[in-house]
Amino acid sequence: MDLLGDPVRKLPDRVWRLPRQEDDETAGDGIGRILALSDGVFAIALTLLILDIVLPVKTNDDNLEQALLHIWPRYFAYVLSFLVIARFWVIHHQTFRLIIRDNATLVWLNFLLLLFIAFLPFPTAVLGAHEGVPAAAVLYAVAVCLTGASSAAYLWYATGRANLMQPDVRRGQIRAMRARSMSGPVFFALTVPVAAFAPYVAEALWIFVFPLARMSFV
Amino acid sequence: MDLLGDPVRKLPDRVWRLPRQEDDETAGDGIGRILALSDGVFAIALTLLILDIVLPVKTNDDNLEQALLHIWPRYFAYVLSFLVIARFWVIHHQTFRLIIRDNATLVWLNFLLLLFIAFLPFPTAVLGAHEGVPAAAVLYAVAVCLTGASSAAYLWYATGRANLMQPDVRRGQIRAMRARSMSGPVFFALTVPVAAFAPYVAEALWIFVFPLARMSFV
Amino acid sequence: MDLLGDPVRKLPDRVWRLPRQEDDETAGDGIGRILALSDGVFAIALTLLILDIVLPVKTNDDNLEQALLHIWPRYFAYVLSFLVIARFWVIHHQTFRLIIRDNATLVWLNFLLLLFIAFLPFPTAVLGAHEGVPAAAVLYAVAVCLTGASSAAYLWYATGRANLMQPDVRRGQIRAMRARSMSGPVFFALTVPVAAFAPYVAEALWIFVFPLARMSFV
Amino acid sequence: MDLLGDPVRKLPDRVWRLPRQEDDETAGDGIGRILALSDGVFAIALTLLILDIVLPVKTNDDNLEQALLHIWPRYFAYVLSFLVIARFWVIHHQTFRLIIRDNATLVWLNFLLLLFIAFLPFPTAVLGAHEGVPAAAVLYAVAVCLTGASSAAYLWYATGRANLMQPDVRRGQIRAMRARSMSGPVFFALTVPVAAFAPYVAEALWIFVFPLARMSFV
Numbered sequence: 001m002d003l004l005g006d007p008v009r010k011l012p013d014r015v016w017r018l019p020r021q022e023d024d025e026t027a028g029d030g031i032g033r034i035l036a037l038s039d040g041v042f043a044i045a046l047t048l049l050i051l052d053i054v055l056p057v058k059t060n061d062d063n064l065e066q067a068l069l070h071i072w073p074r075y076f077a078y079v080l081s082f083l084v085i086a087r088f089w090v091i092h093h094q095t096f097r098l099i100i101r102d103n104a105t106l107v108w109l110n111f112l113l114l115l116f117i118a119f120l121p122f123p124t125a126v127l128g129a130h131e132g133v134p135a136a137a138v139l140y141a142v143a144v145c146l147t148g149a150s151s152a153a154y155l156w157y158a159t160g161r162a163n164l165m166q167p168d169v170r171r172g173q174i175r176a177m178r179a180r181s182m183s184g185p186v187f188f189a190l191t192v193p194v195a196a197f198a199p200y201v202a203e204a205l206w207i208f209v210f211p212l213a214r215m216s217f218v
Numbered sequence: 219m220d221l222l223g224d225p226v227r228k229l230p231d232r233v234w235r236l237p238r239q240e241d242d243e244t245a246g247d248g249i250g251r252i253l254a255l256s257d258g259v260f261a262i263a264l265t266l267l268i269l270d271i272v273l274p275v276k277t278n279d280d281n282l283e284q285a286l287l288h289i290w291p292r293y294f295a296y297v298l299s300f301l302v303i304a305r306f307w308v309i310h311h312q313t314f315r316l317i318i319r320d321n322a323t324l325v326w327l328n329f330l331l332l333l334f335i336a337f338l339p340f341p342t343a344v345l346g347a348h349e350g351v352p353a354a355a356v357l358y359a360v361a362v363c364l365t366g367a368s369s370a371a372y373l374w375y376a377t378g379r380a381n382l383m384q385p386d387v388r389r390g391q392i393r394a395m396r397a398r399s400m401s402g403p404v405f406f407a408l409t410v411p412v413a414a415f416a417p418y419v420a421e422a423l424w425i426f427v428f429p430l431a432r433m434s435f436v
Numbered sequence: 437m438d439l440l441g442d443p444v445r446k447l448p449d450r451v452w453r454l455p456r457q458e459d460d461e462t463a464g465d466g467i468g469r470i471l472a473l474s475d476g477v478f479a480i481a482l483t484l485l486i487l488d489i490v491l492p493v494k495t496n497d498d499n500l501e502q503a504l505l506h507i508w509p510r511y512f513a514y515v516l517s518f519l520v521i522a523r524f525w526v527i528h529h530q531t532f533r534l535i536i537r538d539n540a541t542l543v544w545l546n547f548l549l550l551l552f553i554a555f556l557p558f559p560t561a562v563l564g565a566h567e568g569v570p571a572a573a574v575l576y577a578v579a580v581c582l583t584g585a586s587s588a589a590y591l592w593y594a595t596g597r598a599n600l601m602q603p604d605v606r607r608g609q610i611r612a613m614r615a616r617s618m619s620g621p622v623f624f625a626l627t628v629p630v631a632a633f634a635p636y637v638a639e640a641l642w643i644f645v646f647p648l649a650r651m652s653f654v
Numbered sequence: 655m656d657l658l659g660d661p662v663r664k665l666p667d668r669v670w671r672l673p674r675q676e677d678d679e680t681a682g683d684g685i686g687r688i689l690a691l692s693d694g695v696f697a698i699a700l701t702l703l704i705l706d707i708v709l710p711v712k713t714n715d716d717n718l719e720q721a722l723l724h725i726w727p728r729y730f731a732y733v734l735s736f737l738v739i740a741r742f743w744v745i746h747h748q749t750f751r752l753i754i755r756d757n758a759t760l761v762w763l764n765f766l767l768l769l770f771i772a773f774l775p776f777p778t779a780v781l782g783a784h785e786g787v788p789a790a791a792v793l794y795a796v797a798v799c800l801t802g803a804s805s806a807a808y809l810w811y812a813t814g815r816a817n818l819m820q821p822d823v824r825r826g827q828i829r830a831m832r833a834r835s836m837s838g839p840v841f842f843a844l845t846v847p848v849a850a851f852a853p854y855v856a857e858a859l860w861i862f863v864f865p866l867a868r869m870s871f872v
């Protein structure tokens with residue numbers, strides 16, 4: 001374990017050492033609750049996206065049909081963010097299949113990811129309510145880019161010095177996982193200037209690159 | 219496993235192969251998190267339906283009783299959608315009892331179902347706020363029909379070439395499951411034209427056919 | 437198993453029989469997902485109660501303190517409903533510890549309970565916004581009474597002819613559980629007329645009887 | 655077990671004794687559902703915080719950028735409360751790793767904690783909407799202080815007479831855990847007067863002491 005990277009263990013080492021050693025054998029328990037909490041946050045973030053789809057307050061029975069069609073940017077934002085969050089869950093799922101130990105740093109890096117995942121419904125709401133506005137598109141690109149960076153962060157930590165992975169994961173496999181974990185944040189970072197000057201182009205890039213991306217990285 | 223149907227495995231085969239082979243033996247783990255996420259989305263979709271039951275803003279202490287009775291279409295839509303989502307959960311529950319392997323295509327087909335499940339609170343809100351309006355009833359019928367179609371999609375995939383089922387599930391059983399999985403989407407597709415011309419008849423069909431349907435299919 | 441009480445099994449018996457028989461041995465799996473979904477709905481219903489605590493729209497920095505104190509009925513309703521839902525969870529937890537088999541009727545009786553649990557945030561919101569109004573208090577009493585009745589319903593079913601309990605649960609224990617399961621709905625039914633004529637008395641009864649009730653029944 | 659501290663067991667002892675004795679061996683089951691419910695409430699509380707980040711109703715496409723920057727207190731409150739709730743989850747996670755038995759008092763003390771955890775989105779919303787207002791800062795400090803006190807309460811109970819811990823947890827370790835569990839509530843109690851007279855100083859204390867606190871206690 002990485003003693004330097006885990007400040008919790010520094011001072012009260014005397015206190016937690018006993019149960020921690022035992023946990024090494026029942027590590028699944030500790031990781032189990034991390035996954036339960038993470039799955040909860042992912043599931044709720046996915047489902048709260050629907051709260052961003054609302055009809056204008058002036059909608060009545062007569063103009064309902066027009067109102068339902070008029071809010072198409074909200075449907076678009078819903079589908080886009082659903083796919084984005086689902087993608088991050090798939091990466092989380094595949095990475096944690098290979099992780100067999102946890103420590104405080106991993107827990108807090110995971111919370112950093114969850115902080116951004118739970119944040120995504122807000123940029124989604126802004127994008128759905130202000131389609132084609134540069135500020136909305138830039139906010140969205142930055143938010144997903146930061147989420148991707150924090151997703152890469154826990155992966156790099158777990159596969160690095162901390163050595164929390166299964167022993168039979170090969171070096172080449174780890175190198176490939178690390179490289180691919182950068183593709184998401186880099187792609188969204190590159191679309192930030194596009195979003196600032198041509199918001200619709202950025203939105204098209206996000207939704208059309210997605211199926212291709214599914215093939216070339218995780 | 220179905221190599222053609224699983225694009226994720228195409229390019230980075232070298233990278234993920236090792237853990238995937240091991241996963242075959244601990245497949246329950248992988249499916250366990252898929253079920254945890256799915257149960258989360260189902261539970262939240264069920265519970266968010268209550269947010270669609272709201273009193274008009276002009277409600278005060280004096281007209282509270284009338285206001286509570288006046289929003290009966292919202293109670294109706296709540297109960298209807300609760301039963302609809304519960305039904306999809308029961309099908310999910312019974313199908314995944316028989317599935318022992320997962321792959322990327324199954325994960326994404328399951329996300330397609332969850333995308334529609336998480337969407338249902340919106341048509342429910344529209345139906346509750348605009349009872350008897352064709353656009354609201356058509357939206358509801360189309361949304362449930364698409365949900366049913368995506369529910370059938372993962373079932374057909376899992377029982378087809380991908381062969382993700384328990385080995386002792388018989389051929390006749392699979393044929394019956396496949397046939398019954400079509401009954402939900404076909405029924406709601408048939409009510410789309412009814413909803414367009416006689417919304418109240420469609421609503422009555424949905425709520426009255428439900429107990430009968432419970433007997434004739436899953 | 438109770439064939440009459442389980443309509444799902446009637447027609448497609450041929451189809452589901454094989455896996456169901458196997459499930460008897462791995463019944464924990466089936467019940468596990470029922471509990472996961474139920475815990476999700478309970479947790480979300482508990483947490484959504486906070487959305488009922490809102491400040492009036494005309495609140496500004498100057499009158500914030502008064503506004504925070506003025507909404508005390510909303511804090512009261514929050515605490516009351518949190519305790520009520522927590523109580524139903526404890527009963528659910530204790531009952532399902534003794535249940536080792538499930539069938540379709542139990543699943544749907546459990547959904548009936550969840551339908552009412554998920555509904556409780558609405559009467560809570562009405563009670564918090566219209567304190568001292570008979571209609572709000574009656575709605576609340578009726579809603580909790582129906583929740584309690586559906587909680588008793590699955591308990592009576594599981595301990596009755598369906599025989600889903602552990603074999604070593606004694607007859608006297610089942611009689612006592614059944615009797616106690618009626619105390620909640622009967623108590624709230626008795627407060628309905630009180631709520632109609634003296635709403636504050638009913639609210640006092642609910643909150644003060646609670647700690648005593650904890651001693652005399654589950 | 656602590657008979658006096660567990661009122662549920664008083665009267666109906668005859669009824670519950672049999673299954674409870676058996677539960678001692680499968681205690682993980684009982685604790686498992688407590689953790690599942692708790693993780694659900696923690697996950698939802700974390701994710702509902704995003705609902706507190708909303709743009710003013712008068713926001714349009716032209717002033718969107720200014721509006722997004724202008725609501726910085728809401729981002730601040732979001733991050734602060736996310737870290738606070740995450741901290742309570744980490745303490746919960748570490749404490750329950752050492753608990754191997756449950757009883758009714760532990761369940762209700764845990765519900766007391768969850769009642770305050772689920773409440774935190776409200777003070778967060780008030781803090782985000784009324785930054786620099788003493789009433790908002792005092793409400794926040796009091797709410798977190800009470801949450802910390804209830805977090806300490808279940809820890810003191812479980813490590814005290816009730817004796818619900820693993821037998822190999824040492825006396826010194828328990829003393830250290832008890833001492834550290836007081837640091838959170840005491841710190842937030844001390845910031846109540848600061849919040850009343852210098853709200854911004856209190857907010858700075860909360861966010862800056864956090865990383866240091868991570869080193870000196872759990």
